[in-house]
């Protein structure tokens with residue numbers, strides 16, 4: 757499954773495309789959107805919370821790719837974040853914000869579906885709790901990591917997936933920024 761490098765960059769790009777103010781000059785716009793993009797990067801990694809018990813036990817994948825990688829969990833997590841946001845700033849957390857959160861956290865599942873998986877269970881339990889069958893796309897766009905333990909993450913074998921995720925993630929984020937800015941300009945001209 758993809759690492760926080762790609763998930764985070766994709767989440768930050770998505771947040772800019774959906775919620776940043778692209779009428780400002782590029783630098784000012786990125787500066788203003790930075791807290792939003794940072795928060796979005798963290799939210800896009802949220803389903804990987806299931807690594808935490810594995811870190812404690814030393815077997816990183818012991819609890820990975822289970823309930824938190826399902827659509828039902830994404831909706832529940834988005835609802836929890838949305839409710840917290842609604843209490844914090846009611847005016848900013850309307851229904852559109854809920855849709856934004858579902859999309860952002862759901863992007864994690866979309867990316868994991870198209871990442872190579874070298875260890876069973878192959879794929880993610882997308883339909884849990886209704887079906888436990890793991891789901892995986894018939895093609896892989898991102899390579900798998902060696903990650904049986906925390907120490908594996910530093911293995912030279914992971915240099916390639918890291919480089920691919922970093923360049924791919926930056927390209928996705930830059931693409932989102934460029935798309936939003938061209939769309940905003942077009943709209944303003946009408």
Ligand SMILES: [Zn+2]
Nearest residue numbers: 757803804868
């Ligand atoms: Zn994941």
